[in-house]
Amino acid sequence: GQQLNQSPQSMFIQEGEDVSMNCTSSSIFNTWLWYKQEPGEGPVLLIALYKAGELTSNGRLTAQFGITRKDSFLNISASIPSDVGIYFCAGAYSGAGSYQLTFGKGTKLSVIP
Amino acid sequence: DSGVTQTPKHLITATGQRVTLRCSPRSGDLSVYWYQQSLDQGLQFLIQYYNGEERAKGNILERFSAQQFPDLHSELNLSSLELGDSALYFCASSPRTRDPAFFGQGTRLTVV
Numbered sequence: 001g002q003q004l005n006q007s008p009q010s011m012f013i014q015e016g017e018d019v020s021m022n023c024t025s026s027s028i029f030n031t032w033l034w035y036k037q038e039p040g041e042g043p044v045l046l047i048a049l050y051k052a053g054e055l056t057s058n059g060r061l062t063a064q065f066g067i068t069r070k071d072s073f074l075n076i077s078a079s080i081p082s083d084v085g086i087y088f089c090a091g092a093y094s095g096a097g098s099y100q101l102t103f104g105k106g107t108k109l110s111v112i113p
Numbered sequence: 114d115s116g117v118t119q120t121p122k123h124l125i126t127a128t129g130q131r132v133t134l135r136c137s138p139r140s141g142d143l144s145v146y147w148y149q150q151s152l153d154q155g156l157q158f159l160i161q162y163y164n165g166e167e168r169a170k171g172n173i174l175e176r177f178s179a180q181q182f183p184d185l186h187s188e189l190n191l192s193s194l195e196l197g198d199s200a201l202y203f204c205a206s207s208p209r210t211r212d213p214a215f216f217g218q219g220t221r222l223t224v225v
Contacts, residue, residue: 031213033213035216042115042219043156044115045213045216088156099144099146099169099210099211100158100161101148102158103156103157104155105155
């Protein structure tokens with residue numbers, strides 16, 4: 001089946017630093033999504049990307065849909081303690097009314113105040 | 114709060130038993146998805162329903178089944194439970210089949 005490689009697996013950063021994480025796939029997707037999950041909660045949608053090359057921001061978060069359609073990047077600027085959590089990328093290739101997300105294994109972010 | 118409601122939040126049951134997990138999608142969402150999250154496998158897609166019809170199947174075991182009812186709520190039935198079925202089970206919903214999905218808080222299933 002499809003596999004997403006998400007890196008890094010974990011990050012420890014100082015408050016105020018910028019963060020970058022990425023996902024690569026062996027298959028192409030026509031949608032890339034980024035979610036954040038905190039303990040005891042379900043994943044929360046951060047950013048959705050629909051076109052190759054698309055760059056989308058949500059506050060301090062910026063994500064890009066790679067031009068090969070096989071990768072995506074998420075950047076967080078000026079990190080704050082509440083950015084702590086696990087960030088997941090997810091790719092989807094929808095067709096014939098079906099839509100299933102393939103998730104990366106997550107990047108665990110820790111922010112040191 | 115995503116608007117997706119899952120019950121129960123926690124479930125502890127014995128091996129060999131059968132359980133039913135329930136999901137109420139966001140108001141107006143026609144598509145419902147079930148995912149399993151375990152430490153070793155991560156988030157895995159199980160199954161998708163759209164307006165009562167099954168639309169996609171992922172890594173769902175034959176011991177598991179799901180359905181979506183006319184009022185659009187969905188149930189995931191897990192039978193002949195094994196220790197390895199212990200996991201978080203998430204329901205997600207979206208308005209149509211190509212919209213991003215919003216996740217509920219999950220049901221934590223522990224099989225003992």
